[in-house]
Amino acid sequence: MIQVTGIKKSFGDVEVLRGIDANFYEGKTNLIIGKSGSGKTVFLKCLLGLHNINAGEISFDGRPLSEMEDKQRRELRLELGMVFQGSALFDSLTVEENVSFPLKMFANMSKSEIEDRTNFCLKRVNIADANARFPAEISGGMQKRVAIARAIVMNPKYLFCDEPNSGLDPKTAMVIDELIKEITLEFNITTVINTHDMNSVMQIGDNIIFLADGKKAWEGNKEEVITTDDQEMADFVFSSELFKKIRRAARMEQGLR
Amino acid sequence: MLENKLVHIFASMFLKNFIEDVGRYFTLMGMVFRRPDNGKVYWEAFVRDIYALGVKSLGLVCIISIFVGAVVTIQTALNLENPIIPKYYIAIATRESIILEFSPTMISLILAGKVGSNIASTLGTMRVSEQIDALEVMGIKSASYLILPKIAATLIFNPILITLSMFLGVVGGYFAGSMTGMVSTTEFVEGLQMDYRPFYIVYALIKTVIFAFIITSVSSYYGYFVKGGAVEVGENSTKAVVASSLILILANYLITQLLLG
Numbered sequence A: 001m002i003q004v005t006g007i008k009k010s011f012g013d014v015e016v017l018r019g020i021d022a023n024f025y026e027g028k029t030n031l032i033i034g035k036s037g038s039g040k041t042v043f044l045k046c047l048l049g050l051h052n053i054n055a056g057e058i059s060f061d062g063r064p065l066s067e068m069e070d071k072q073r074r075e076l077r078l079e080l081g082m083v084f085q086g087s088a089l090f091d092s093l094t095v096e097e098n099v100s101f102p103l104k105m106f107a108n109m110s111k112s113e114i115e116d117r118t119n120f121c122l123k124r125v126n127i128a129d130a131n132a133r134f135p136a137e138i139s140g141g142m143q144k145r146v147a148i149a150r151a152i153v154m155n156p157k158y159l160f161c162d163e164p165n166s167g168l169d170p171k172t173a174m175v176i177d178e179l180i181k182e183i184t185l186e187f188n189i190t191t192v193i194n195t196h197d198m199n200s201v202m203q204i205g206d207n208i209i210f211l212a213d214g215k216k217a218w219e220g221n222k223e224e225v226i227t228t229d230d231q232e233m234a235d236f237v238f239s240s241e242l243f244k245k246i247r248r249a250a251r252m253e254q255g256l257r
Numbered sequence B: 001m002l003e004n005k006l007v008h009i010f011a012s013m014f015l016k017n018f019i020e021d022v023g024r025y026f027t028l029m030g031m032v033f034r035r036p037d038n039g040k041v042y043w044e045a046f047v048r049d050i051y052a053l054g055v056k057s058l059g060l061v062c063i064i065s066i067f068v069g070a071v072v073t074i075q076t077a078l079n080l081e082n083p084i085i086p087k088y089y090i091a092i093a094t095r096e097s098i099i100l101e102f103s104p105t106m107i108s109l110i111l112a113g114k115v116g117s118n119i120a121s122t123l124g125t126m127r128v129s130e131q132i133d134a135l136e137v138m139g140i141k142s143a144s145y146l147i148l149p150k151i152a153a154t155l156i157f158n159p160i161l162i163t164l165s166m167f168l169g170v171v172g173g174y175f176a177g178s179m180t181g182m183v184s185t186t187e188f189v190e191g192l193q194m195d196y197r198p199f200y201i202v203y204a205l206i207k208t209v210i211f212a213f214i215i216t217s218v219s220s221y222y223g224y225f226v227k228g229g230a231v232e233v234g235e236n237s238t239k240a241v242v243a244s245s246l247i248l249i250l251a252n253y254l255i256t257q258l259l260l261g
């Protein structure tokens, strides 16, 4: 579990995060939702230690970040996996080299063990016969899969995904969401996902944090999204007429109005 | 009045950025010179960089050196059309200008353009596409892993390029002299051996190594800290070339004063 208490982050005079509390649970797909520019990426990068926070505390299974020495922080890094919004694959390396890169750098493994682990992860994300290709030579959906394979290759306890299905067609987006969900359950990972995609919310929203104006404006799960009376939250998730109708129908079914 | 104000504003802007830039440059260098996490992975990057930054410049350096060597010889010959000055002086002049200035300084300037923009745009692209963040998340010291092998590659390979350039420059002069009939091959060779000072080559290679460090580290600085997107990557690679060329010229002046003055 990751426990976040009162974190604040500003850039110069601009306060992006203005005191946020949140819990992210093990074996669950935890979602952070909010409009573009609401600070989702900044929030994730604070969790990853890529941004220093101005106030608050982030605690990884009872280990507070602020009390960690450099060495412990480096060790924690090895427990983190991250899927960046644009995949962020290393474009001078092949698909296979991308995935095996963290293993080569840090793991005490033989060449064949590294190869086995790399191929296991690539197979897990359903990539076959692309080992020798470069990121520029494969589709956006495949790049996302490779990025996921690279993020799980070190067997992370915590997995972070920044809008994993942005730029993908709806079908591929759903497949990627499902893949992340399956991996989370299979390896019992604490997964945190940024999204503004309504489909993801309804499909994999085990635990949802809604960010607005630098604060946590709502918290719940995908069932509660339907029943909530919070208008701002409902307006955000059910933005189109079609979604509004779906919500009304679902509420009627539950005897709400 | 207004002019004074403008000058003041520009000066303070430049100085403010200048001091900030210098500070961040040295911070970056502190991050670069770290113990590698894994020697083998760094070695692989080093080999890739030797190829991308060194081997790929071979053709350009060869062609430019041969032709400039030829032109230097012809122009020297044209300027020495005095019957009392022996012809072998043409060879001496060619040798000195190629070894002392053309190869180490001009070729380094050309490399500042080619290699410098390559480094700045590669690192800048990695920054804006979050590849550098990806390295950091993995626990890799990104500045060290990305820049140290590049510095090592150019410090080792630029002297090879420059030595080759000296040789080919003289060869170009040799052929130009005989083909135009301005200086015979025997006279040229005689001149080459006359009053030869090995220290000049040492001096040229010292300059080369210092220039290589300037080109690679300054361009890395402009690439590593890009903010924004593709447009800023382009802007910063231009800045990288301009800044490393200017610093190189300034360093050239200082080194010359120090070693030959």
Ligand SMILES: Nc1ncnc2c1ncn2[C@@H]1O[C@H](COP(=O)(O)OP(=O)(O)O)[C@@H](O)[C@H]1O
Pocket (backbone or CB within 6 Å): A011, A016, A034, A035, A036, A037, A038, A039, A040, A041, A042, A043
């Ligand atoms: N490195 C930075 N420096 C300054 N401002 C930043 C930086 N990163 C993000 N911001 C600002 O923080 C706000 C939130 O950005 P972001 O987290 O990327 O939003 P989201 O991911 O929700 O779309 C934006 O207004 C953005 O301009």
Ligand SMILES: [Mg+2]
Pocket (backbone or CB within 6 Å): A040, A041, A042, A085, A162, A163
């Ligand atoms: Mg974002």
